[in-house]
Amino acid sequence: xxxxxxxxxxxxxxxxxxxxxxxxxxxxxxxxxxxxxxxxxxxxxxxxxxxxxxxxxxxxxxxxxxxxxxxxxxxxxxxxxxxxxxxxxxxxxxxxxxxxxxxxxxxxxxxxxxxxxxxxxxxx
Amino acid sequence: xxxxxxxxxxxxxxxxxxxxxxxxxxxxxxxxxxxxxxxxxxxxxxxxxxxxxxxxxxxxxxxxxxxxxxxxxxxxxxxxxxxxxxxxxxxxxxxxxxxxxxxxxxxxxxxxxxxxxxxxxxxxxxxxxxxxxxxxxxxxxxxxxxxxxxxxxxxxxxxxxxxxxxxxxxxxxxxxxxxxxxxxxxxxxxxxxxxxxxxxxxxxxxxxxxxxxxxxxxxxxxxxxxxxxxxxxxxxxxxxxxxxxxxxxxxxxxxxxxxxxxxxxxxxxxxxxxxxxxxxxxxxxxxxxxxxxxxxxxxxxxxxxxxxxxxxxxxxxxxxxxxxxxxxxxxxxxxxxxxxxxxxxxxxxxxxxxxxxxxxxxxxxxxxxxxxxxxxxxxxxxxxxxxxxxxxxxxxxxxxxxxxxxxxxxxxxxxxxxxxxxxxxxxxxxxxxxxxxxxxxxxxxxxxxxxxxxxxxxxxxxxxxxxxxxxxxxxxxxxxxxxxxxxxxxxxxxxxxxxxxxxxxxxxxxxxxxxxxxxxxxxxxxxxxxxxxxxxxxxxxxxxxxxxxxxxxxxxxxxxxxxxxxxxxxxxxxxxxxxxxxxxxxxxxxxxxxxxxxxxxxxxxxxxxxxxxxxxxxxxxxxxxxxxxxxxxxxxxxxxxxxxxxxxxxxxxxxxxxxxxxxxxxxxxxxxxxxxxxxxxxxxxxxxxxxxxxxxxxxxxxxxxxxxxxxxxxxxxxxxxxxxxxxxxxxxxxxxxxxxxxxxxxxxxxxxxxxxxxxxxxxx
Numbered sequence: 001x002x003x004x005x006x007x008x009x010x011x012x013x014x015x016x017x018x019x020x021x022x023x024x025x026x027x028x029x030x031x032x033x034x035x036x037x038x039x040x041x042x043x044x045x046x047x048x049x050x051x052x053x054x055x056x057x058x059x060x061x062x063x064x065x066x067x068x069x070x071x072x073x074x075x076x077x078x079x080x081x082x083x084x085x086x087x088x089x090x091x092x093x094x095x096x097x098x099x100x101x102x103x104x105x106x107x108x109x110x111x112x113x114x115x116x117x118x119x120x121x122x123x124x
Numbered sequence: 125x126x127x128x129x130x131x132x133x134x135x136x137x138x139x140x141x142x143x144x145x146x147x148x149x150x151x152x153x154x155x156x157x158x159x160x161x162x163x164x165x166x167x168x169x170x171x172x173x174x175x176x177x178x179x180x181x182x183x184x185x186x187x188x189x190x191x192x193x194x195x196x197x198x199x200x201x202x203x204x205x206x207x208x209x210x211x212x213x214x215x216x217x218x219x220x221x222x223x224x225x226x227x228x229x230x231x232x233x234x235x236x237x238x239x240x241x242x243x244x245x246x247x248x249x250x251x252x253x254x255x256x257x258x259x260x261x262x263x264x265x266x267x268x269x270x271x272x273x274x275x276x277x278x279x280x281x282x283x284x285x286x287x288x289x290x291x292x293x294x295x296x297x298x299x300x301x302x303x304x305x306x307x308x309x310x311x312x313x314x315x316x317x318x319x320x321x322x323x324x325x326x327x328x329x330x331x332x333x334x335x336x337x338x339x340x341x342x343x344x345x346x347x348x349x350x351x352x353x354x355x356x357x358x359x360x361x362x363x364x365x366x367x368x369x370x371x372x373x374x375x376x377x378x379x380x381x382x383x384x385x386x387x388x389x390x391x392x393x394x395x396x397x398x399x400x401x402x403x404x405x406x407x408x409x410x411x412x413x414x415x416x417x418x419x420x421x422x423x424x425x426x427x428x429x430x431x432x433x434x435x436x437x438x439x440x441x442x443x444x445x446x447x448x449x450x451x452x453x454x455x456x457x458x459x460x461x462x463x464x465x466x467x468x469x470x471x472x473x474x475x476x477x478x479x480x481x482x483x484x485x486x487x488x489x490x491x492x493x494x495x496x497x498x499x500x501x502x503x504x505x506x507x508x509x510x511x512x513x514x515x516x517x518x519x520x521x522x523x524x525x526x527x528x529x530x531x532x533x534x535x536x537x538x539x540x541x542x543x544x545x546x547x548x549x550x551x552x553x554x555x556x557x558x559x560x561x562x563x564x565x566x567x568x569x570x571x572x573x574x575x576x577x578x579x580x581x582x583x584x585x586x587x588x589x590x591x592x593x594x595x596x597x598x599x600x601x602x603x604x605x606x607x608x609x610x611x612x613x614x615x616x617x618x619x620x621x622x623x624x625x626x627x628x629x630x631x632x633x634x635x636x637x638x639x640x641x642x643x644x645x646x647x648x649x650x651x652x653x654x655x656x657x658x659x660x661x662x663x664x665x666x667x668x669x670x671x672x673x674x675x676x677x678x679x680x681x682x683x684x685x686x687x688x689x690x691x692x693x694x695x696x697x698x699x700x701x702x703x704x705x706x707x708x709x710x711x712x713x714x715x716x717x718x719x720x721x722x723x724x725x726x727x728x729x730x731x732x733x734x735x736x737x738x739x740x741x742x743x744x745x746x747x748x749x750x751x752x753x754x755x756x757x758x759x760x761x762x763x764x765x766x767x768x769x770x771x772x773x774x775x776x777x778x779x780x781x782x783x784x785x786x787x788x789x790x791x792x793x794x795x796x797x798x799x800x801x802x803x804x805x806x807x808x809x810x811x812x813x814x815x816x817x818x819x820x821x822x823x824x825x826x827x828x829x830x831x832x833x834x835x836x837x838x839x840x841x842x843x844x845x846x847x848x849x850x851x852x853x854x855x856x857x858x859x860x861x862x863x864x865x866x867x868x869x870x871x872x873x874x875x876x877x878x879x880x881x882x883x884x885x886x887x888x
Contacts, residue, residue: 112687
């Protein structure tokens with residue numbers, strides 16, 4: 001793995017964030033974490049991660065709004081965003097993809113193993 | 125009586141002035157009348173003669189005279205011819221002078237009594253004759269003068285020729301009429317009649333006292349035809365029988381008579397040709413006249429009515445209220461007692477020939493002469509039909525208003541807003557509920573344009589009256605009588621500015637002829653409904669997010685326990701972690717299925733989003749998904765009939781994956797180890813596909829076949845290990861197929877396997 005590359009986990013649910021961190025650590029993938037939308041925006045702007053794992057239901061700024069901002073900024077618009085949410089309705093998935101997310105994953109429906117495989121795909 | 129007295133008087137007068145010497149005897153032989161000439165001749169006065177028996181008269185006290193008297197007795201007894209000559213006799217005047225007279229007689233009947241006219245011609249000496257003629261002429265002139273006033277002409281006819289005429293006659297017959305046959309002056313069509321009468325008169329037979337003829341006049345009124353009334357008598361003129369005729373000009377009378385007759389005829393025609401019944405009663409209430417309409421309405425012939433009086437039992441009258449009418453209230457009696465006219469008096473008639481009552485509207489008028497009642501005129505019109513119609517109309521109106529009240533009560537008590545508008549957009553109906561919601565009272569809005577009061581927001585835009593117009597437009601296009609507007613997009617705005625969500629139905633109002641006269645709108649306040657719906661959506665969202673979040677945590681940590689490279693778990697611990705992982709997965713799929721079901725239950729279409737979809741791709745992706753299951757079971761999957769990129773349908777891909785996932789995972793799950801699962805796809809009719817999934821597994825017990833597609837269905841023969849499904853898969857599959865316009869069915873034998881087939885329209 002390229003050691004320079006890192007992902008950001010934007011997830012307000014601490015336990016889920018920890019599980020994701022554990023899985024990424026297993027695979028030696030570097031990551032940073034944010035627990036609300038605003039903090040995430042700041043970190044993304046300052047640290048420019050290579051893949052963004054984005055939850056939707058977030059405090060301070062929701063995932064869709066954050067995604068919209070990121071896609072509106074030239075320096076962040078090309079960073080692949082994988083939405084990681086439990087909003088599994090068709091409308092939500094549609095909306096996420098329309099806003100420019102490369103993938104939309106329903107947390108409850110995916111194993112960490114498969115998820116990490118997706119992350120790896122977008123990192124390379 | 126007056127007439128006959130007059131006649132007598134006239135008669136006496138006539139004979140009194142008769143130019144001949146004559147006496148008239150009654151059947152007893154008493155002198156009724158004598159002519160003046162006779163009295164002059166005999167010197168006897170009226171007193172001497174009148175009512176005296178001829179036998180007692182000294183006049184005839186001669187030998188020849190007594191012979192004549194004997195003969196007269198026999199004539200009166202009918203033993204001799206009715207007329208004839210009795211020869212010359214000697215008579216003695218009062219002045220004892222003896223005269224010779226020729227006697228003629230004529231037995232006539234006057235007013236059913238025998239009368240004997242006896243004429244005497246003085247034949248005492250030829251020298252006397254000239255004198256006699258002179259006297260006669262003078263007398264005739266006198267008579268003429270007398271009749272002049274009565275416009276009566278007198279002529280004397282002897283041997284068919286006119287031998288004498290008064291001056292008056294000359295006006296008509298011209299100068300030279302004397303000596304000419306009288307027949308010349310009679311209108312041809314009357315000649316035969318007159319000749320017969322002339323002969324009868326000469327023979328002394330009974331003829332009518334007067335008769336009407338037409339005469340042709342030749343005098344100054346040349347060639348004029350006049351109607352004349354003729355009276356004639358047999359006289360002795362200059363010693364010979366002659367007819368004396370009195371001709372009375374009755375042209376004027378005839379004309380008047382004709383006019384009266386004609387007007388009577390016209391009146392009768394008129395009276396008989398109108399629908400109004402006409403009746404004329406005398407003051408004694410006797411019916412004098414009735415027309416045809418009266419007969420028709422009363423059901424009585426003229427004969428049955430004529431002469432009847434008001435209390436006659438022919439009439440059975442009924443008051444307007446249906447009770448019997450007392451005699452005092454009968455129209456005639458009312459007029460007789462009050463002498464006042466009245467109008468529009470409603471009388472019912474019980475006719476013998478009808479079971480129902482005939483109703484008439486009566487007008488009655490008294491005809492007063494010098495304040496005394498002369499006639500009662502009654503007119504009436506049959507109003508039976510009108511009255512029946514009126515009754516029906518009243519009943520109809522009562523019914524209508526009753527129904528209207530009922531309807532209003534219902535309308536005002538239902539928990540639905542109802543209003544109606546006419547074609548000009550005026551509000552014609554506005555019920556209590558509508559009033560409560562709109563906060564407008566029916567009084568203020570009825571009859572006014574609805575746009576002023578009824579405001580709607582449709583799809584977040586204030587559309588005001590356009591909404592109803594739009595609904596009407598849609599309704600017209602739809603070919604249906606009613607239309608429901610989308611339930612969740614309409615909000616009405618009331619007087620206070622409150623927005624209230626409503627369901628909105630509109631229907632055409634048509635009359636009996638199918639003519640459109642307006643629209644009726646019903647709406648329901650769905651505030652509660654939308655609140656519940658919102659709560660449900662919120663619950664779904666909470667369930668999907670909030671339930672899944674901890675479930676995701678469990679899933680991932682169990683996975684970390686099982687798969688982490690650094691895991692230090694022993695075999696038992698790993699199996700426990702596996703149990704946690706598996707149970708959690710079941711909860712997750714249960715949550716997913718429940719969410720689907722809640723969507724299905726709230727909306728038939730539950731967000732179906734169709735797009736071009738390659739069937740082959742769908743099947744392959746599902747097979748990939750359940751690959752682990754297939755391998756685990758060692759099942760052989762055969763997939764045939766589908767070609768990539770060829771079998772492209774217009775369907776919801778994600779939902780179709782769900783269907784195939786449910787059906788295929790079931791087929792694999794319930795197959796025998798090493799069994800075969802067949803997937804076949806075939807193009808049915810033009811635009812439809814048939815999809816079948818066949819397994820050779822455990823099958824479904826027959827008694828459960830009916831419940832297969834119901835919620836939470838579990839086959840009783842499923843082994844313990846395979847009971848982990850939610851029981852919602854087939855229910856969801858059917859809902860999705862049906863939302864696509866397809867059908868799903870199955871065939872199954874317990875122990876032998878099941879086949880699930882569904883059809884799928886190709887779509888656009």
